[in-house]
Amino acid sequence: MTMKSSTRQVDGVTIVDLSGRITLGEGSVVLRDTVRDLLSKGHKKILLNLGDVNYIDSSGIGELVSAYTTSKNQGGELKLLNLTKKVHDLLQITKLYTVFDVKDDEANAVKAFSK
Amino acid sequence: MSGNRVSYTLDSTLETVNNAEETAGRMAAEAGFDEEDVMKISMAVREAAVNAVMHGNAYSSAKKVTLEFERTDRDLVITIRDQGPGLDASNIPDPLAPENLMKTSGRGIFLIRSFMDVVEIHPSQSGTEFKMIKHVRGSATDAKEASQ
Numbered sequence: 001m002t003m004k005s006s007t008r009q010v011d012g013v014t015i016v017d018l019s020g021r022i023t024l025g026e027g028s029v030v031l032r033d034t035v036r037d038l039l040s041k042g043h044k045k046i047l048l049n050l051g052d053v054n055y056i057d058s059s060g061i062g063e064l065v066s067a068y069t070t071s072k073n074q075g076g077e078l079k080l081l082n083l084t085k086k087v088h089d090l091l092q093i094t095k096l097y098t099v100f101d102v103k104d105d106e107a108n109a110v111k112a113f114s115k
Numbered sequence: 116m117s118g119n120r121v122s123y124t125l126d127s128t129l130e131t132v133n134n135a136e137e138t139a140g141r142m143a144a145e146a147g148f149d150e151e152d153v154m155k156i157s158m159a160v161r162e163a164a165v166n167a168v169m170h171g172n173a174y175s176s177a178k179k180v181t182l183e184f185e186r187t188d189r190d191l192v193i194t195i196r197d198q199g200p201g202l203d204a205s206n207i208p209d210p211l212a213p214e215n216l217m218k219t220s221g222r223g224i225f226l227i228r229s230f231m232d233v234v235e236i237h238p239s240q241s242g243t244e245f246k247m248i249k250h251v252r253g254s255a256t257d258a259k260e261a262s263q
Contacts (some may be wrong), residue, residue, distance in 0.1 A: 005253055024165055025132075057161055062220050062222065063219070065219050066219045085153065093226075095211050099216065099217070
């Protein structure tokens with residue numbers, strides 16, 4: 001299953017609903033293009049909903065890191081929402097769990113962005 | 116007891132990476148590993164296949180990737196070989212080091228080592244070989260370890 005991405009706006013925050021696999025190739029490219037497109041259009045508060053992402057490889061992890069640093073470097077904020085156990089465990093063992101701002105409730109995640 | 120061995124010769128493509136992952140998952144399930152270990156094994160194989168296709172063979176249509184599975188009573192042994200210039204195994208950065216933590220690549224071999232019980236990297240001028248072993252739970256080895 002390849003990755004699908006759709007975006008919606010909630011209180012000034014762009015929520016990106018991702019589903020499928022973030023892996024080398026199409027999945028990583030979809031994530032990269034989505035985040036770059038949002039930033040270029042001035043959408044700088046980005047919440048990546050990973051609730052339906054069932055698989056991620058080292059390339060996908062790298063793409064999440066890239067999305068985070070790219071957003072930050074452009075004055076934006078990027079947070080992660082609804083990690084599956086697999087993705088949670090991967091971020092734990094790679095010591096990235098504490099780097100990302102990870103949320104498990106959409107409403108609270110939206111409120112957590114700076115006004 | 117004799118083991119079962121199967122070998123595949125594959126092109127240096129992304130399709131090979133996906134096929135290697137799927138085949139590893141199937142082999143691991145058939146060997147009796149639980150869902151979590153199947154995921155770990157298939158992911159380790161995916162990462163090793165990425166290394167072989169992308170870093171070893173550099174997507175060259177002239178170079179092949181060899182994927183081999185051997186099932187013994189005690190282990191699932193998976194070997195992946197490429198035909199690249201040979202990985203410098205002495206110079207693999209630690210992705211957990213503070214200076215590397217936010218890098219966008221360099222986690223593949225770390226994940227392989229995290230998910231498999233034994234990982235051997237054998238580089239040579241004719242390519243790199245990754246040998247990855249996962250012990251079968253409930254094997255004679257595990258029973259012996261459990262009794263100690």
